[in-house]
Amino acid sequence: MRNENEVPFEDKQFKIPVADRLRRLPPYLFGKINKMKYQKRVAGIDVIDLGMGNPTDAPDPQIADKLAEAIKDPKNHRYSVANGIGNLRKEVAARYLRKYDVKLDADNEVIACLGSKEGFSHLCLAMMGPGDTAIVPAPSFPIHVYSVVLASGNVIALDTRKPDKFLERVAFTCEHLFPKPKLVIVNFPHNPSTTCIDPEFYVELVKLAKKHDFLVISDFAYSDICFEGYVAPSFLSTPGAKDVGVEFTTMSKGYSMAGWRIGFCAGNPEMVRALATIKGYYDYGIFQAVQIAAIVAMRHCDSAVDEIAAEYQKRRDVLCDGLHRLGWEATPPRAGMFVWAKIPEPWAQMGSIDFAMKLLDEAGVAVSPGRGFGPEGEGYLRLAVVENSQRLRQAVRAIGRCLKPEQFTAEAGS
Ligand SMILES: Cc1ncc(COP(=O)(O)O)c(C=O)c1O
Numbered sequence: 001m002r003n004e005n006e007v008p009f010e011d012k013q014f015k016i017p018v019a020d021r022l023r024r025l026p027p028y029l030f031g032k033i034n035k036m037k038y039q040k041r042v043a044g045i046d047v048i049d050l051g052m053g054n055p056t057d058a059p060d061p062q063i064a065d066k067l068a069e070a071i072k073d074p075k076n077h078r079y080s081v082a083n084g085i086g087n088l089r090k091e092v093a094a095r096y097l098r099k100y101d102v103k104l105d106a107d108n109e110v111i112a113c114l115g116s117k118e119g120f121s122h123l124c125l126a127m128m129g130p131g132d133t134a135i136v137p138a139p140s141f142p143i144h145v146y147s148v149v150l151a152s153g154n155v156i157a158l159d160t161r162k163p164d165k166f167l168e169r170v171a172f173t174c175e176h177l178f179p180k181p182k183l184v185i186v187n188f189p190h191n192p193s194t195t196c197i198d199p200e201f202y203v204e205l206v207k208l209a210k211k212h213d214f215l216v217i218s219d220f221a222y223s224d225i226c227f228e229g230y231v232a233p234s235f236l237s238t239p240g241a242k243d244v245g246v247e248f249t250t251m252s253k254g255y256s257m258a259g260w261r262i263g264f265c266a267g268n269p270e271m272v273r274a275l276a277t278i279k280g281y282y283d284y285g286i287f288q289a290v291q292i293a294a295i296v297a298m299r300h301c302d303s304a305v306d307e308i309a310a311e312y313q314k315r316r317d318v319l320c321d322g323l324h325r326l327g328w329e330a331t332p333p334r335a336g337m338f339v340w341a342k343i344p345e346p347w348a349q350m351g352s353i354d355f356a357m358k359l360l361d362e363a364g365v366a367v368s369p370g371r372g373f374g375p376e377g378e379g380y381l382r383l384a385v386v387e388n389s390q391r392l393r394q395a396v397r398a399i400g401r402c403l404k405p406e407q408f409t410a411e412a413g414s
Helices: 031-042 061-070 086-100 116-127 142-150 163-176 200-212 269-282 288-300 302-325 352-363 389-403
Strands: 110-113 133-138 154-159 183-186 215-219 245-250 263-267 338-342 380-384
Touching: 031 352, 061 288, 086 110, 086 263, 086 288, 110 116, 110 269, 116 142, 116 215, 116 245, 116 263, 116 269, 133 142, 133 163, 142 154, 142 183, 154 163, 163 200, 183 200, 200 215, 245 269, 263 269, 302 338, 302 389, 352 380, 352 389
Parallel strands: 133 154, 133 183, 183 215, 215 245
Antiparallel strands: 110 263, 245 263, 338 380
């Protein structure tokens, strides 16, 4: 499945009779920019890539050491179980208890996925069909929309940047739409807008879910990367949440294990069972050595996660300070791996896709155009703080030179 930064195949009509679900996919707006990034790389040009939330830091060495040990045991090379091995699910439950005071039954309320994106998509496939509607956050992380569309469901995208308004709109939609929405997807800390919430948000959401009979999926991908004492609340820590929904977490971000493909779904046992059922048909589970290393990660590497979060905070400050000196509006986020920046005047009229193309072409800095996350993202750019502080300073200097060559002084990027 495509994501916002993949080097694309050409976006053109298929010459074979593919299923209608492929034709229903929304236009792929990252295509042009990814193609240019790819061409620059192939030509050997250095691109500072702030396009994707793909960590560049290595996981804690204990995790790789455990993988190396587990890989030597022949029994770990067999097919594993689609749900994840018992000790892994128990470790997820233990972590939820430690971090959020949430009690989970590891056998019925936790399942491992090949990354949370896989689990999320398959859960949508298990839950949604023709005539079903899901409310998704806007601007939208593409998979929140595509996985519903690929399951033949309908999408209503509601602006999530003012969480109270989002709840009002959810309530309004439930009161006026027939049939009512079946699913509400939430994602805080939000990608791409970086919006965060306080626990009261989920209290209201659970109330609404019970009143209007919808189910909830919370995508909690950025749970581990919080700044300055903010603790992003878990949906599951709200009383009654397990009656109405599940939450996805991942080892991709906080543990820098994105390529390992390991994430989790936890909460409502019937939703977990629906996901387990569909996964039982589609896959044989995550490579067992990876599952064993993930247990070690969750058991022993809490401090490494904190260090990673502190590093992202430092980079956030470097990038936001640099952009502010260039006169940009970019509120430092409370959590996550991104800065969501408003395109400054006089460039705003250009549109985010063309502006991002300009930055890539003339400054050698790749960023994600807000429009790629739906119409609500227009006017903004998303910059991932995945490069180190020195490269971020270099990026700010290059952007300054590209936009204000006559005014720019080296000071802006210092
Ligand atoms: C909001 C959100 N959800 C899910 C994912 C996917 O995570 P995973 O690597 O666990 O599939 C990402 C990755 O960028 C994300 O930003």
